[in-house]
Amino acid sequence: MAAPSSPRRRLRHAALALAAVAATAGSLSACGTAKTQSARPAAGATGSSAGAASSTPSDAEPSLHVITNEGHKLAFYVTPGRLPAIVLDAGGGLDASYWNKVAPALAKDTGSEVIAYDRTGEGRSDDVPGPWKVRNAADDLAAGLTQLGVTKNVVLVSHSLAGEIATAFVQQHPDRIAGAVLVDANLPQFFTDAETAKLVAANAPQIDALKQAPQTRRTRQILAEATDYGPVHNAYHQLTWPRSIPATAIVSSQTPFPTPDDAQLWRQAQQDFVNAAPNRHLVTAENSSHDIPDDRPDVVINAVQDMVDQVR
Template sequence: MIPRPLAQRRTAAIVVTLAALTAGGLGACAASSDTATTTEQSAASAGSLHMIANEGHRLAFHVIPGHRPAIVLDAGGGLDSSQWHAIAPALAQRTGSEVITYDRAGEGASDEVPGPWKAANAASDLRAGLTALGARGAVLVSHSLAGEVATELVRSDPDRVAGAVLVDASLPEFYTDAETARIVAANAHQIAELRGKPQTRQTRQLLAQAADYGPAHRAYHRMSWPDIVPATVIVSSQTPFDTPQDARLWKAAQAQFAGAASNRTLIHADPSSHDIPEDRPDVVMKAVEDMVARVRADR
């Protein structure tokens, strides 16, 4: 499979497969200085900073005060809370809700953690932050790789999340054994090249996310989302892939997930790339507003 040219993608590392995580991730490293320069400005516009400890490392959470349910925005792979710099304050104004953004370990202002990236560890970090902030029954908004974090969180602590908006998210249905094996084999050379490059914070994060990819995603494929947690699924028109086979499977996985329970809704963000929060913030915000209204009505 051939990932899109870097010039066509603003935030290449957001894609959740090895194909784009490696070739795309190199572009993200090149653009990391731009991301870094916007992080402080974005965080400042997003409210107060809370450094919260979990398992020996600290994570940066940014909070715009407001009413409950809290809206929790989780960025795509290789990105930090600055992905939401425009959406977070707009949602706070339009819903009156508390809005929380955060940096996963190794991203933004959060501490780097050595070893392979695991969704369960990321979910533990998010849970620790929400516990410290007193946010329970939140509306979780998860883009791309963050879909794996969301799945781990709602499976282990379903009362933590009252509803979710999954934005072109990495969902278990996509990772059939055949597809996972194909991705790993097709990108082994790119992973080796990335290991040979100078190691920076960004390259270490990319390699951490690529480590144990096959076994982790074969196990992920067997997971399921609890039926008690409603979800809105937003799928992009382009998907993370240029190859038709992968794009079809990605869209089919989104539709399969959405159709598995009566409290799930599928929305097509047309036109859009995988980076829906950048291309179609209107679609994301409308879906979040609707989910917040649904959660409030149920209380």
């Protein structure tokens, strides 16, 4: 894989590693496949969600909705439409603009309400001091959707680190989710004790270096995600996805890993997740890096359309 071409991409890759989608020692500088996202979704006036009653005009643009949860503000971008609502959750180090190639097509082709958002520490959302915790991230998403009036019939589309948020969310709010598309997502099956220990050891030198470097918003977010990484992911390995909620897992052909053993474990984890219930499907995004929404948006769009048709 090509080396990162900018400091932004190097930091983005470090975030990937800490989300457990980079891999072995040295890969932080050698596997920089992530694409820099710069243009955020178009933002109109802040207000309440249209909810999901009418069809979406083809030229509709997302409007910015700022919600508050536990004292911090989060930016949500909403294109109005009907149910099921499609909620897009980007991976570590990325904001809602990551879906710029996907969201407009989904709004136009499905007529669904489409919602993307910036997690804490990303985009227009507030920074939150202290360790990053997946349950807090799931609570933020739940609070945002509640304030937007989206409390049922959601198709959740989660990339990379957001797979952990999706898993926490369906554990807490199974009645809200109609189906999910997990895009090269962090799944519990991947985080064996041995693999988690390997990731912690591989990333230790980079984490130590970041602690000594001048602190920026990005490095603070990476360090927040690194806190208690081993114990957190040992616990995550024990979680299961509810059998009642259909899911499609999309795996990249390259995987996030430069080494064959780790890449195979990643592929096998995706397959094991799908094999665990009859209402799950596996799709391979050929000719794609971990950044499937950027490299192969058509694969994501088709999978989400299929899920919407299934649950509508």
